[in-house]
Amino acid sequence: MSLPIDDNGHANNIVLGSPVLEDGRYTVPFTVPDKLKPFFRSEEFWFECPDAGEVPESIAVVPAVANLLPFAWVFGCELRVRAIDKSFYDAVPEIRRGYDDMVVDLSLSGTFSADEIIDNSYSNEGGSPLSLFSGGVDAWCTLARHSSEKPHLVTVWGADVDCGNESGWKVVDEHSSSVAMDYGLDYSYVRSNFRDMIAYRALDTSSLMVACDYRWWYNLQHGIAIIGLAAPLAYACKAPRIYIASSNTEMDKPYVCASDPTIDNRFAVAGCRAFHDGYELTRQGKVDAIVRYARGSACKVSLRVCYHVQSGRNCCRCEKCARTILEILAGGGSPGDYGFDYKPWQFDILMWRMEHVFRLVYPEFYYDIAAAVKKRGITLPRSAHWVLSDDLASICDNGFKRGWGSFHDFGAGLYHGARDLIAGRAH
Structure with a gap:
């Protein structure tokens, strides 16, 4: 697997190689500047989605780009890729504006460039929407609200259950599969190392993140990341929409969250757009x-x-x-x-x-x-x-509970710090 040559010679670029499909897994190698290396356990992004099959390079790279864009914006890098889908490329500035309005305690910069921009648009008449399905309250509410559309359920392996946890995933997969079977729906999964590749402990305790009191996964990554993982399947199924269930409600503002209508509803790929659902409900x-x-x-x-x-x-x-x-x-x-x-x-x-x-x-x-x-x-x-x-x-909320919570967080920090150290040595 070869990476594109950084002909600018700059040390501030995030450079993605072309996706390689092998045994059902797309692997996208990438390089990051030295200043970002402590925040990664791996410089390979991968995903598997058996039901998507083989898709164009400009579609297959979207999940990796979606997960790395926040790094480019927050740390002022240029993210470079060989080929990208036109609908997604055109949507990136709109998504960026959503981030600008959301993460007000960070000054976002950085750029995104592609050597080739490819139009993969399609007619989506009659196609079923995808509905990201975790099995939780938010996802079930979206399923209930859109059941007449016969949504195609999509569960992500690697979001909550680690991408290497076979036994935990078996329970989740059987749950999602049984829901789809009971309600006469299609079901697919996407497996990825999109969380496992990131050293969250090092990232969340970095001076930049501590100064704004943000957490990378919740405040900066998860919305665009999870929608991006569904992009290849959306293309393969000619889906008109990707539903992602809301976590917050409009009554909760102000808040800082990476999944919000001002961000998610601007995501587009090929002939498909994302929709942040249930935002008006508590x-x-x-x-x-x-x-x-x-x-x-x-x-x-x-x-x-x-x-x-x-x-x-x-x-x-x-x-x-x-x-x-x-x-x-x-x-x-x-x-x-x-x-x-x-x-x-x-x-x-x-x-x-x-x-x-x-x-x-x-x-x-x-x-x-x-x-x-x-x-x-x-x-x-x-x-x-x-x-x-x-x-x-x-x-x-009271003094005793806050003290207990701090003690618990301290112990969890030690555990995850040791886990990151072990993972770093393994790589």
Whole structure:
């Protein structure tokens, strides 16, 4: 695999080689300036999408470009590629404007250039949209809202479950596949090292990121990265749209997030555009929509929301699981019908930890839960009555919980730092 020669002789270029397809895997070699080398575990980007088959070079390189563009913008580099799709190339300045408006504490520079710009546009009449599907609340809400369009579900291996975690992925893959089968939908997966190649610990603790208090994955990478991974399949299927479910809502502003309508809706490739879905809904509103959808469906709705996702299952012990369980109860549903398997005593312990140990960093979610419970006359188990407390703000965040959270983060930092060190030596 050869890289294009940097004929400018500059040491500030990110240079991508041509994608090579071998045994179903596209590999894109790249080089980065010395100042960026500590932030990468590998200088090879790869992805697999069996259902996309072989696609033009100008399409196959889009996932790699999408993941490396934020590095060029943030660190003032030129990202260079041999060939690129015209629709994507034309969209990059629009995506960049979305970033400019979002990450206001960073001064973005850097450029993107291609030796050849190729028009891969197609007529998308009658094609099914792709719907990025993690199995969580956001993704299920988008599926419920667009079920009449018969979306083609796409799950990314390497986003939550590590690209090398075969056992965890098996659970996730079976879950997404069963959802598609139950609802008569097509399903595909994309596997990539797009997260594994980045040394997030070194990046997030760099002086530039610390100064603005940003985290690379959430604040700068994930939206464009995940949509970009779906681009080759969108081209192969002649999809008109790629749905990506919203994480935030318009009521949450201001915030800094790499997935937002002002960024995602500007993404285009060949004859396809991305659409950031469900932005007008609160998380409780999304759960309400899912519960309503489930009542009108003969098929089961099984959510996969857990922070501890390397197992591919809901642990029913973390804040994310607990929050979703409460939202389902507030929506009039039974959590056991939505993929949460726990005993009553386990629920009571979880609620105690929520009330006394976990820092609930999104208090607005719990205010919405409390409002829904009160409005609908829902009876919560006694151990969950803290949600209805007049002092909910101090339950969500207090000195003890912040101290515990700092201790936990310190331990997690040591773990991930050691992991990055081991990975760096391996490479």
